[in-house]
Amino acid sequence: MGGVNLEKAKIAFIGTGVMGKSIVKHLLQAGHEVTVYTRTKAKAEELLQFGAKWAETVGQAVEGASVIFSMVGYPTDVEEVFYGSGGILENANSQALFIDMTTSSPSLAQRMDADARERGLYTLDAPVSGGDVGAQNGTLSIMCGGAEEVFERALPFLQLFGKQIVYQGPSGAGQxxxxxxxxxxxxxxxxxxxxxxxxxxxxxxxxxxxxxxxxxxxxxxxxxxxxxxxxxxxxxxxxxxxxxxxxxxxxxxxxxxxxxxxxxxxxxxxxxxxxxxxxxxxxxxxxxxxxxxx
Missing domain, CATH: 1.10.1040.10 (N-(1-d-carboxylethyl)-l-norvaline Dehydrogenase; domain 2)
Incomplete structure (x- = not known):
């Protein structure tokens, strides 16, 4: 598994809703380069002023990124950004780490992990709890499923906005x-x-x-x-x-x-x-x- 420069990683973040917006701010404050994509650009304006870069598509956002986060609404949205034309599976760099923080289907998390590995990608299902307050304060509880070595690779990034970060087991266990x-x-x-x-x-x-x-x-x-x-x-x-x-x-x-x-x-x-x-x-x-x- 390839390493990541933790001092200044190139990160893609898909979905900048109530919680995602605060998480992106924590990543930026830590010195990382963050490119964001959301369906409505107006929802990302505050983050662009804060230093984030804007991408017109999911594919553009993940290009060259070593770490990819998604935090979207529904399992169908996760499928779209991962499997869709111009999505993560098609455009992510080999060895990239995909961390899905959407609360989604455990079976979908398992399917994405299997398909990602065929492409040389790594996934972690990492839904969170703590609401808008936890996201703002960087005190989220994060429940992680995936290979343990993938969890260890993701941990330094999760620690930027999470307080209780627990490895639960293989893919789907976080969900x-x-x-x-x-x-x-x-x-x-x-x-x-x-x-x-x-x-x-x-x-x-x-x-x-x-x-x-x-x-x-x-x-x-x-x-x-x-x-x-x-x-x-x-x-x-x-x-x-x-x-x-x-x-x-x-x-x-x-x-x-x-x-x-x-x-x-x-x-x-x-x-x-x-x-x-x-x-x-x-x-x-x-x-x-x-x-x-x-």
């Missing part, structure tokens, strides 16, 4: 771990919202309630970070509802394939699917509270 994460969050958000509804109905000051329960046995990332937003009426996205429903569908499909029943996840997915129908798909996951508003 399976992210499914565990999303399952816990999905049912946990129901608990967060119902606790706030109950406290409000009981006439309690919700900020004061959080002082007690967020640091006790009920404590969770969602309770500490998203419950305060709910109290303020802030439903803007750290993570989009539409993407969360996508994740829950993947988890339910994988669970069905393995013969595992997840009734709590199914209930959460149904509630969030209703929110999309009601026009909340572009809001953050904390907007689940709106199901309890009345």
């Amino acid at each position: 399976h771990t992210k499914m565990c994460n999303q399952i816990a969050i999905a049912t946990g958000m129901i608990g967060v919202c119902e606790a706030l509804v109950y406290g409000k109905k009981a006439g309690l000051d919700l900020d004061t309630v959080l002082q007690s329960i967020a640091t006790g046995a009920a404590g969770s990332w969602s309770l500490s970070n998203l419950a305060p937003r709910i109290i303020k009426g802030d439903f803007e996205p750290g993570f989009y509802v539409k993407h969360f429903v996508k994740d829950m569908k993947i988890a339910l499909e994988e669970a069905d394939r393995m013969g595992v029943a997840l009734p709590g996840l199914q209930m959460a997915k149904d509630l969030y699917a209703e929110l999309i129908e009601e026009g909340y798909g572009e809001k953050g996951t904390q907007v689940l509270f709106m199901k309890y508003k009345n």
Whole structure:
């Protein structure tokens, strides 16, 4: 496996959404040369002013890059940037490292790894958790699947924006771990919202309630970070509802394939699917509270 100049690597980053934008900034601040591609150039303008270079296509972005990141919306988007005409598989340099941070299908991660190796490329599925706050602060939890030597090669880059970086096993293991994460969050958000509804109905000051329960046995990332937003009426996205429903569908499909029943996840997915129908798909996951508003 070829080495990478860690002092100033040539990096391609595909997808500059809520989290990707902050991750690119960390890479730039570390002195790396980063070329970005996203479907809407306007979404990358801030990064271009910050020092990133712009590419008109995925192929142009990955040309000459030793490390390629993608963080797009759906598994179909991952397939498009990897397999599509003018995509990563067709245009990446031999020995390049492809790190997909999209929450995607474990089976797709395994297929991409096998096809990449035939071309002399290396892949790592590395979905993240921690939301917009974690991306901004460089404290993301990163779950990694792939060959262990590939993980070791990627680690110095992941450490620029991640705090808890764990090797989970072979290709697909990172995505399976992210499914565990999303399952816990999905049912946990129901608990967060119902606790706030109950406290409000009981006439309690919700900020004061959080002082007690967020640091006790009920404590969770969602309770500490998203419950305060709910109290303020802030439903803007750290993570989009539409993407969360996508994740829950993947988890339910994988669970069905393995013969595992997840009734709590199914209930959460149904509630969030209703929110999309009601026009909340572009809001953050904390907007689940709106199901309890009345």
